[in-house]
Amino acid sequence: MRIAVFAGDGIGPEVTSEAVRVLQALDLPGLELVEGDVGGAAYRKHGHPLPAETLDIARSAEAVLFGAVGDFDLDHLERHLRPEQAVLGLRKELGLFANLRPARVFKGLEDLTSLRPEVAQTIDLLIVRELNGDVYFGEKGMRTLEDGRRQGWDMMSYAEDEVRRIAHAGFKAAMTRGKKLCSVDKANVLETSQLWRDVMIEVAAEYPEVELSHMYVDNAAMQLVKNPGAFDVVVTGNLFGDILSDQASMCVGSIGLLASASLAEGTFGLYEPIHGSAPDIAGKGIANPMATILSAAMMLRHSFGMEAEAVRIEDAVAATLAAGIKGGDLGGSAGTKEIGDAVLARL
Numbered sequence: 001m002r003i004a005v006f007a008g009d010g011i012g013p014e015v016t017s018e019a020v021r022v023l024q025a026l027d028l029p030g031l032e033l034v035e036g037d038v039g040g041a042a043y044r045k046h047g048h049p050l051p052a053e054t055l056d057i058a059r060s061a062e063a064v065l066f067g068a069v070g071d072f073d074l075d076h077l078e079r080h081l082r083p084e085q086a087v088l089g090l091r092k093e094l095g096l097f098a099n100l101r102p103a104r105v106f107k108g109l110e111d112l113t114s115l116r117p118e119v120a121q122t123i124d125l126l127i128v129r130e131l132n133g134d135v136y137f138g139e140k141g142m143r144t145l146e147d148g149r150r151q152g153w154d155m156m157s158y159a160e161d162e163v164r165r166i167a168h169a170g171f172k173a174a175m176t177r178g179k180k181l182c183s184v185d186k187a188n189v190l191e192t193s194q195l196w197r198d199v200m201i202e203v204a205a206e207y208p209e210v211e212l213s214h215m216y217v218d219n220a221a222m223q224l225v226k227n228p229g230a231f232d233v234v235v236t237g238n239l240f241g242d243i244l245s246d247q248a249s250m251c252v253g254s255i256g257l258l259a260s261a262s263l264a265e266g267t268f269g270l271y272e273p274i275h276g277s278a279p280d281i282a283g284k285g286i287a288n289p290m291a292t293i294l295s296a297a298m299m300l301r302h303s304f305g306m307e308a309e310a311v312r313i314e315d316a317v318a319a320t321l322a323a324g325i326k327g328g329d330l331g332g333s334a335g336t337k338e339i340g341d342a343v344l345a346r347l
């Protein structure tokens, strides 16, 4: 079990080390952890946010555990040298096109979300976010017009095959859950979304048991807080999925709880919390490591087929929360390591 560990910037190393402690506590056969530099930390050391040796480590591993990247002090750099390019580069280079972001309410947190408890407790959804295309990876640029105004642009596009493979990921996920798939787009305005919708309808023919619906992203943002229990699996593009998943995190209590898996075809995957490097709380030992610990559980399930071990971790996190051990993000006072200790004790 060769796992690359890329802790990154800000709270990345703090939350990643708790997830590593959890993996080590499980006595996994042949567990080998290989660290690599990413993000601002890698830029400062190697002059690049995703050095070739880091990419090599990722390619030599069966899975990657990723913390977070981002460093506001490096925002002046050219875009290709900024810390965020590490995660974007890994997603692209490793063909990680399917990003699974589950959100459900843990027992004991119903009163702590941004929703009314009776609404919050209905949530159990999965966002399947396309991760290799959209406006993220289209041609982009900045220029000065003749009249001196600056203009920036980012090309939004999807090719049919890119939509088709994420559609299959969405339908397959729905088959393992409530058999409801809501495709979120902006087809009333965007050609990209019209193609997206057409392909979703085409692929639906291969999954007759799954009920496919379509929703515009603005309505989806509203329904996510009004009636989130109506969603089972949501499949959407890169940008919409980024935004909706942060929103979903507050519907279940905190961004410190949402894990994710970024998957290629096959079993390889990169696993990371959906949150960033949180510079405002970095170095204080107060970040919630649960999203990263839950990402490690997703890794055991998807990349190593270790369902029982994944459930053990998820149950230990749930039991920790049920015991009232919470970080500041959930109105509690437990620090990063204390939360890690509590999860370990319950393992």
Ligand SMILES: NC(=O)c1ccc[n+]([C@@H]2O[C@H](COP(=O)([O-])OP(=O)(O)OC[C@H]3O[C@@H](n4cnc5c(N)ncnc54)[C@H](O)[C@@H]3O)[C@@H](O)[C@H]2O)c1
Binding pocket: 011, 015, 067, 068, 069, 070, 071, 072, 084, 087, 255, 256, 257, 272, 273, 274, 275, 276, 277, 278, 279, 280, 281, 286, 287, 288, 289, 291, 327, 329
């Ligand atoms: N995948 C990634 O590596 C990733 C994801 C998102 C943002 N970023 C980067 O992170 C940097 C900061 O971005 P941002 O502030 O917009 O988003 P963020 O997710 O880092 O933080 C948003 C807010 O949530 C809080 N928060 C986040 N994670 C938390 C945790 N585990 N426990 C408690 N509180 C937590 C932060 O303190 C902050 O107030 C930027 O450079 C951004 O580009 C990276």
Ligand SMILES: CC(C)[C@H](C(=O)O)[C@@H](O)C(=O)O
Binding pocket: 084, 087, 088, 242, 274, 276
């Ligand atoms: C850091 C950034 C590039 C990234 C994204 O937009 O995908 C982040 O917000 C995420 O959700 O993983």
Ligand SMILES: [Mg+2]
Binding pocket: 242, 243, 246, 274
């Ligand atoms: Mg995001």
